[in-house]
Amino acid sequence: MASIPIEHGLMLAGVLFSLGVVGLLVRRNIIFMLLSIEIMLNSAGLAFIVAGARWGQPDGQVMFMFILAMAAAEVAVGLALVLLLYRQFKTLDVDSASKMRG
Amino acid sequence: MELAFYLASIVAIAATIMVITRVNAVHALLYLVVSLLAVAVIFYTLGAPFIAALEVIIYAGAIMVLFIFVIMMLNLGKESEQQERKLLKPRMWIGPVILVVILAVEFLFMVTSGSPEMTAARPVEPVEVGKSLYTTYLIGVELAAMLLLAGLVGAFHLGRKLR
Numbered sequence: 001m002a003s004i005p006i007e008h009g010l011m012l013a014g015v016l017f018s019l020g021v022v023g024l025l026v027r028r029n030i031i032f033m034l035l036s037i038e039i040m041l042n043s044a045g046l047a048f049i050v051a052g053a054r055w056g057q058p059d060g061q062v063m064f065m066f067i068l069a070m071a072a073a074e075v076a077v078g079l080a081l082v083l084l085l086y087r088q089f090k091t092l093d094v095d096s097a098s099k100m101r102g
Numbered sequence: 103m104e105l106a107f108y109l110a111s112i113v114a115i116a117a118t119i120m121v122i123t124r125v126n127a128v129h130a131l132l133y134l135v136v137s138l139l140a141v142a143v144i145f146y147t148l149g150a151p152f153i154a155a156l157e158v159i160i161y162a163g164a165i166m167v168l169f170i171f172v173i174m175m176l177n178l179g180k181e182s183e184q185q186e187r188k189l190l191k192p193r194m195w196i197g198p199v200i201l202v203v204i205l206a207v208e209f210l211f212m213v214t215s216g217s218p219e220m221t222a223a224r225p226v227e228p229v230e231v232g233k234s235l236y237t238t239y240l241i242g243v244e245l246a247a248m249l250l251l252a253g254l255v256g257a258f259h260l261g262r263k264l265r
Contacts, residue, residue, distance in 0.1 A: 003104045009148065012111045016118055016141075023122030031127050031173065035134055039118055042161065046141055053148040056224045058234040061153050062242070065235065068160055069246040073253030075165050079172045080260035086176055 009050030016043035030085060030094045034078050041071045106208045107147045113201050114140035120197065127173050131166060132198045136205075138162040143205055146212065149225035 016039060023036035045064040052060015082092070089096045117137035124130040138161045145154040235243060
């Protein structure tokens with residue numbers, strides 16, 4: 001990080017995370033909500049890498065690998081739920097699932 | 103090298119904005135892949151080449167393919183055929199292609215211009231990451247394995263009910 005200040009890297013991670021939050025709040029299609037969660041996870045990993053590069057330690061990269069494993073598990077379960085939602089309601093609109101009964 | 107970082111940042115932000123504003127899920131996926139590739143270039147400039155490779159292989163490769171599988175499974179029939187036809191029109195894929203070309207030029211430039219002097223004070227080699235992963239963070243690796251097993255069982259259970 002000789003020439004790139006850490007603030008810029010963290011700022012980029014923050015902007016990407018905010019975009020993910022905005023996408024999650026604005027969209028009602030469950031596929032787009034999952035994509036927004038991916039964006040947020042990725043930007044969190046970016047923050048770890050930036051911090052790890054600042055001090056030249058491998059810990060940031062190790063944390064990114066854990067985030068990667070978590071994202072993979074989350075996507076597998078999330079997409080299975082998407083398929084279930086679609087079979088049940090014939091739509092990808094999450095609001096259709098707001099009236100569930102027991 | 104700083105130019106590569108800022109250029110890739112701009113590409114990542116632009117592609118992410120396109121992701122959350124698209125109407126068509128496949129277009130959004132295309133832009134998300136571009137965004138992930140841009141972040142991979144950023145990792146490379148920050149002296150994390152191994153993580154850049156993982157980002158491309160696992161995020162842009164495996165996880166996005168899962169999304170594409172599900173989207174393809176969901177819209178079968180005539181309208182998806184028309185969608186495919188629309189996808190082949192240049193104005194659908196020209197945006198991602200321009201962004202990817204920027205990234206490719208950057209990457210070629212970085213690879214050919216002799217990468218040893220990365221932006222980072224010192225690139226963190228995969229050897230160090232592996233040593234740290236399997237000594238200090240061994241418990242984390244085991245927890246991640248359990249999490250992945252739980253994800254596998256959960257996805258299988260949810261998928262089984264479909265029939």
